[in-house]
Amino acid sequence: MDFSLTPEQVELQGVARRFAYTELWPAAQELDKAARPRDAFPADLVKRASELGLRTLKLPREYGGRGIDAVTEALVLEEIAVGDCGFAMTLAHAWREGNLIARWGTRDQRERFLPELASDPGYLTSLAMTEPHAGSDNGLPYDGDLGAGPRTSAVLDGDHWVINGTKRFITNGNVARLIVLWARTDPGKPWTRGTSGFLVPADAPGLRVGRTEDKSGLRLNQNVELIFDDCRIPKENLIGELHHAHALSEEAMIGSKTKEAVRALGVARSAYELAGQWATERIQGGSPLIQHEAIAARMAQVLQELETARTLIWRAAWSVDHDPERARPLEDMAMLYTSEMGIRVAAQCLRIFGARGSLRDWPMEKLMRDASTIMLPPIGNEASWARVGNFVARHPEPAPLHGPRDPGPRDPGLRLPFTPPE
Numbered sequence: 001m002d003f004s005l006t007p008e009q010v011e012l013q014g015v016a017r018r019f020a021y022t023e024l025w026p027a028a029q030e031l032d033k034a035a036r037p038r039d040a041f042p043a044d045l046v047k048r049a050s051e052l053g054l055r056t057l058k059l060p061r062e063y064g065g066r067g068i069d070a071v072t073e074a075l076v077l078e079e080i081a082v083g084d085c086g087f088a089m090t091l092a093h094a095w096r097e098g099n100l101i102a103r104w105g106t107r108d109q110r111e112r113f114l115p116e117l118a119s120d121p122g123y124l125t126s127l128a129m130t131e132p133h134a135g136s137d138n139g140l141p142y143d144g145d146l147g148a149g150p151r152t153s154a155v156l157d158g159d160h161w162v163i164n165g166t167k168r169f170i171t172n173g174n175v176a177r178l179i180v181l182w183a184r185t186d187p188g189k190p191w192t193r194g195t196s197g198f199l200v201p202a203d204a205p206g207l208r209v210g211r212t213e214d215k216s217g218l219r220l221n222q223n224v225e226l227i228f229d230d231c232r233i234p235k236e237n238l239i240g241e242l243h244h245a246h247a248l249s250e251e252a253m254i255g256s257k258t259k260e261a262v263r264a265l266g267v268a269r270s271a272y273e274l275a276g277q278w279a280t281e282r283i284q285g286g287s288p289l290i291q292h293e294a295i296a297a298r299m300a301q302v303l304q305e306l307e308t309a310r311t312l313i314w315r316a317a318w319s320v321d322h323d324p325e326r327a328r329p330l331e332d333m334a335m336l337y338t339s340e341m342g343i344r345v346a347a348q349c350l351r352i353f354g355a356r357g358s359l360r361d362w363p364m365e366k367l368m369r370d371a372s373t374i375m376l377p378p379i380g381n382e383a384s385w386a387r388v389g390n391f392v393a394r395h396p397e398p399a400p401l402h403g404p405r406d407p408g409p410r411d412p413g414l415r416l417p418f419t420p421p422e
């Protein structure tokens with residue numbers, strides 16, 4: 001097992017860290033205070049990230065990116081999330097949706113969309129699944145009711161798909177050039193077998209942006225309602241097989257939860273770094289706070305939480321590229337652990353600031369808001385626990401995530417000897 005970073009990883013981590021500490025963090029402190037959510041969108045920072053090559057890192061090299069693997073994504077995104085985790089979410093969408101088109105798009109789709117994504121420094125993307133009535137249904141996925149999952153419909157009319165419905169909570173929906181949409185193509189089947197993926201240009205006729213959500217945290221990240229009213233797109237914009245959006249999302253979404261976990265880690269790391277600075281500076285009882293045993297122990301506990309989360313994230317990220325079947329539960333666990341850890345750590349660090357922890361012109365209260373918001377997507381944590389629970393129920397063998405992938409016939413002698421007493 002080798003945890004050392006490659007020269008390319010060190011380089012990209014350095015680029016992202018300098019950007020996050022010197023440009024993103026200071027700008028985010030101001031933008032976060034914008035009263036109207038739309039005014040918090042950092043268009044200039046998206047362009048700056050493009051200049052540094054950060055927006056297109058995940059695109060294959062042939063399309064102008066660096067084709068980074070999931071571990072490198074985790075390393076780079078952690079730095080960006082330290083600067084602002086809402087912005088990290090904005091950027092990671094371009095990674096994921098760009099990669100989705102590169103891997104699962106037709107040659108025509110790759111040629112129509114990827115060159116512009118690569119070359120236009122403001123080009124962002126969205127993925128639109130959630131609807132007012134269906135959130136976690138998309139992630140579990142619940143198919144016991146025909147009304148579960150997407151109800152937005154796509155009907156073929158000549159050479160066009162005609163789309164009707166409303167999506168909610170869509171990241172980048174008001175600033176994206178391209179929306180990857182999940183829409184129902186067969187309402188007579190459960191959504192997992194009757195939903196398809198589509199590439200919808202933001203200027204498609206019949207598509208408009210509804211409300212912009214006024215979230216407490218991740219304020220730089222735009223989150224909107226998208227309304228499709230007889231929206232027409234060419235029939236060639238179906239991505240993946242007809243009715244197979246669920247299968248496509250199972251493959252294409254791999255790595256997404258690890259990135260949610262990384263964002264929570266970024267928030268927690270910012271809180272740790274700030275609390276460390278303040279604890280060194282602030283003198284109470286005749287010495288800096290960090291010299292008081294109770295504070296040092298609290299900081300030690302926070303550091304242990306960060307390292308635990310990062311180790312789990314790296315394992316999940318490695319599995320995304322090398323052991324996808326195990327990646328699913330590992331990603332869920334990384335997301336669950338880190339998102340809840342983010343709130344614990346932000347609260348611990350806030351205490352170290354005393355009354356100043358709650359002041360709006362001090363940084364801790366933003367981090368508390370960000371940490372609590374990051375816990376909500378891409379499906380609620382209880383729903384994620386249910387997914388991990390399903391994995392556990394399907395794998396009664398000892399240590400299902402440990403040891404060889406395919407150990408051959410199980411040796412019953414390897415089970416711990418246990419006979420329930422009468």
Ligand SMILES: Cc1cc2nc3c(=O)[nH]c(=O)nc-3n(C[C@H](O)[C@H](O)[C@H](O)COP(=O)(O)OP(=O)(O)OC[C@H]3O[C@@H](n4cnc5c(N)ncnc54)[C@H](O)[C@@H]3O)c2cc1C
Nearest residue numbers: 128129130135136169170171376377378379380381382383
């Ligand atoms: C910052 C942010 C960005 C987002 N970006 C996007 C985006 O880009 N694209 C997009 O499509 N969506 C996006 N979403 C929406 C997000 O995917 C949904 O919020 C999520 O799926 C949860 O859905 P919900 O909010 O409707 O909660 P619900 O699904 O109603 O869940 C409410 C609660 O019930 C629990 N629960 C639900 N079902 C079960 C179950 N079967 N068993 C146990 N517990 C359950 C959940 O864990 C949660 O605690 C975003 C949300 C946020 C906050």
